Amino acid sequence: MGNNGWMTQEAGRRPNIYDVATAAGVSKSLVSLVLRGAPGVSPARRAAVEEAIERLNYRPSRAAATLAGNTSRTIGVVLDDYRNLWFVGLLAGLHEQLAPLGFRVAVADPSFNAHLDRTPVDGLISLRVDGIVIATEPTEDMFPGLDVPTVVAGNRDLAVPGADVVANDDVLGGRLAVEHLAGLGHRAIGHITGGGGAARLRAQGYEAEMRGRGLRTLMAGGHGQTTESDGYQAALHLLDENPTLTAIFAANDTMALGAAGAARDRGRRIPEDLSLIGYDNSPLASANLLRLTTIDGKNGEVGAGAAKALLDRMKDPAADVRTELVTPELVVRASTAPA
Amino acid sequence: MGNNGWMTQEAGRRPNIYDVATAAGVSKSLVSLVLRGAPGVSPARRAAVEEAIERLNYRPSRAAATLAGNTSRTIGVVLDDYRNLWFVGLLAGLHEQLAPLGFRVAVADPSFNAHLDRTPVDGLISLRVDGIVIATEPTEDMFPGLDVPTVVAGNRDLAVPGADVVANDDVLGGRLAVEHLAGLGHRAIGHITGGGGAARLRAQGYEAEMRGRGLRTLMAGGHGQTTESDGYQAALHLLDENPTLTAIFAANDTMALGAAGAARDRGRRIPEDLSLIGYDNSPLASANLLRLTTIDGKNGEVGAGAAKALLDRMKDPAADVRTELVTPELVVRASTAPA
DNA sequence: TCGTTTTTGTGGAGCGCTCCAAATCACATC
DNA sequence: GATGTGATTTGGAGCGCTCCACAAAAACGA
Missing domain, CATH: 3.40.50.2300 (Response regulator)
Known part of the structure; x- marks a missing residue:
């Protein structure tokens, strides 16, 4: 086991999975298993690894995990106006469904990344997101070049080919x-x-x-x-x-x-x-x-529906494109009265 | 859909930098140079590479770039309430300064990533962000474990050790x-x-x-x-x-x-x-x-100031912690009148 | 006791980039 | 031509993980 020198953590370098493995007296693979919460790790080893993580103040690199695993476990959302607050419920609904499955949500803003990425969708694809939610009026240059599961949230003027639609009626x-x-x-x-x-x-x-x-x-x-x-x-x-x-x-x-x-x-x-x-x-x-x-x-329900549509499409990319309509509801307050 | 026309690229696999290099008749290193907009690439080669990128519909992997380059060229922002719209100007100001330098902005939401990351800051560190803007009341478990340049935007109850502060007065x-x-x-x-x-x-x-x-x-x-x-x-x-x-x-x-x-x-x-x-x-x-x-x-100015503080600290991590105050301004509209 | 499962743990081979030192090219000069 | 110089271009060595096939250990059964 006389490994090449990464056994001892040099000063200034961020600890990696090998540092943790050495500190815990296990292999890097076992550390990886603990990180991903995999089953079949003995409680003793798991505790040792967790202790080492804590002690070294280790934070896994998502870049490395994404690269090696070929998935970012992230869903990208294309949003364009923070002022119009309808997206808040959408994000909450998305998140509620996705978080328990270990997916994160990343927001891409067309106006923001204009210079860095050709389109917000390209930016998300560079992130290797596992799914995309379009929550703006789509433009053609937004069409995913490769088949990333995509759903359009809200009724839109332009249909995105291959994308499911979830919206309120x-x-x-x-x-x-x-x-x-x-x-x-x-x-x-x-x-x-x-x-x-x-x-x-x-x-x-x-x-x-x-x-x-x-x-x-x-x-x-x-x-x-x-x-x-x-x-x-x-x-x-x-x-x-x-x-x-x-x-x-x-x-x-x-x-x-x-x-x-x-x-x-x-x-x-x-x-x-x-x-x-x-x-x-x-x-x-x-x-x-x-x-x-x-x-x-019912933006929360729209978000939850979008999440489910994405998950379904990951399972079966060839399934027919669906449109799901959530039933809206009248909320009576004080701004309306008999004529 | 069909084949993009390049023979060596296997079906279903996303093209990588080697595919582009082969298609353009250059080395992968040259492609990397073009991707990063490096100077000293001849126009002819640059055009060939760009044409190949277009033809193969290539999108670089940010995970790989982050891993290899040991930087994500991303600034993380910790936000906690989308309803209170003051953050809009903050983000715009940050972005305006950072985008020309090739930095992106990633938003982390404490309430959202509660289960996946221990804290939003940990999540950002896992992303290997190059800087963090805290735009919420910080909590102690938010303190960066390692020295990532950090600035607190807005006046806060709790001082984050080592973090600059940019706020309005x-x-x-x-x-x-x-x-x-x-x-x-x-x-x-x-x-x-x-x-x-x-x-x-x-x-x-x-x-x-x-x-x-x-x-x-x-x-x-x-x-x-x-x-x-x-x-x-x-x-x-x-x-x-x-x-x-x-x-x-x-x-x-x-x-x-x-x-x-x-x-x-x-x-x-x-x-x-x-x-x-x-x-x-x-x-x-x-x-x-x-x-x-x-x-x-002046949230836009606060955002711009935060960006500059981050950039300064990247240059000189050891510099003294600073506090920058932006001067607020009265905006008279119609809700005030003589007594 | 010794197989035989079943459960745990391991090393090796990448993932797709960037960085770096070294190689090559283009062209001017002797 | 030979040589030098700066501008381009290149291969190799990782970055820190995951995945996989397999090894080791533990549990079980006869």
Whole structure:
């Protein structure tokens, strides 16, 4: 066993698996087994290894593990806007399913890694992630070049070839919003549309339900708009063009906040003079200032579903592409009232 | 799909640097040079390598690069609450400085990786990050076991040994808030305190400035409180206990939002009956519904400063620990008015 | 007692890169 | 041509793990 010199830990060098093995009086392979929590290691040896790890302050190198094992046990998530908080539930749902199986979650931001990687997906592939969740409107240059299991979270304008889709039923959500408002006696109901595929479906739900009730659709806003200020502008437009409007359905909570600002600026009280409903059930919606009625898109469930879809596809890469829809739910708070 | 056209590459295997080298008719070392954008590669060879990379759809393995190069060219950030949006500017500032130098940013979440890594910092060390930014209240088990350059972003209750600190001057920010309010003629000014070291300093600034002006301090809220609902409760308390109160300074924008809700529920209009000022200049503050006057803590500058501190420490690990304070700035919007 | 399983533990061969010293090339100069 | 010089290019030796086939030890059965 007169090994080449890595037996004794030199000063300044980070301890590696051999240092731990030597310190614990076992082989490096046994240390590896302990690290991965493998069964079939005797309690005595396991304890010895753990003690050595502690004593040497050893931290395994994920780079080496990834390289040798040919898997990073990491799921990559492509996210593009930290301000729109819907992703928080998504990440939590993903994490909840994945962590017990030893998978980590890594977030890639298209705007951030623009210079370093050609696309966020390329960056994740360089990380050798075991799966990818796309939580933005995908672009074609995002399509995985090689077959990494991929799922698109949320309804999107562009279908990613080979990717499963997990989303909430945005069309149903749109109907739910109108149903609630109409049920309260509102007839002049405006809709603030947002950017992207999900918002388009919400608008479809709105239109379908309005028409089904013989009501005239009133829409403002449009492609690419999602911010509070977009919501403010669109609501101003809606309110000024339609003096008889008594209710507004905004495509997301952030725009609903903007709409609330517009209502205030036009002297319309919520909910007395104007009912307002959002979408997402973000932390914003529960704020005391608004107590916003909203549609809960169940992002946690979407995240959990995405995790399961990824796991299934790892098992069977050839399975048919699936679309899973989570049922959204109306959350009534204080921003809506009878007409 | 089919074959990319290169004969030596076996089906199913991901191409590696040797495949690219063979395809381009050069050595693997030359490919490595091109990958890292090294100078001194002839244009012809560089083009040949790039063409081969494109043709083979090659994506370098970051695990291998990290392992071989003994550096990940990644900076880790420890974050704990995605809801409190102050971190957005921090990340942007960090990124802006680091990306041109080829560093990436990886976010570690204490609540997420609880089971996989002992602490978020351990997880980052396993990643072999070249530096760590702590953007939460640190805990002792977060102290880096080995000397990875570390900087604490924001003022914190606990000092991390060996770590530089970059933060905005929270005490000055607190004074600025009071100065603005007092300048408008307010005398009964309440403060909603928040959790953590930064909030404590903001409160100190508030107290010092109030006392300096011979005004009585009125505080509510307390340790660990940062949410909208905490702000709502504290504001209710303040308002009910002090009927003459004409202004409130909240330790962050989120709590200010809560305070606005409380004011509404107590029939106090903002800014006519009650002036309100927040802290952070988050996206929330610019919302049309609030148009919140706030203190801008310059998180982008804090992030840029943290990046520079990290870079300096990489150059000279033995340099003295520094604290850098960024000067905060009052942003006047519509939530404050003369008493 | 001695096989025969079953459970544990081991060394060797990579994984795909970077780094380094040394080899080769291109071209100017003598 | 021979030689020198700097600009390019190259092979070899790891980096720290995992995986695998096999060895050793322990447990069991006859």
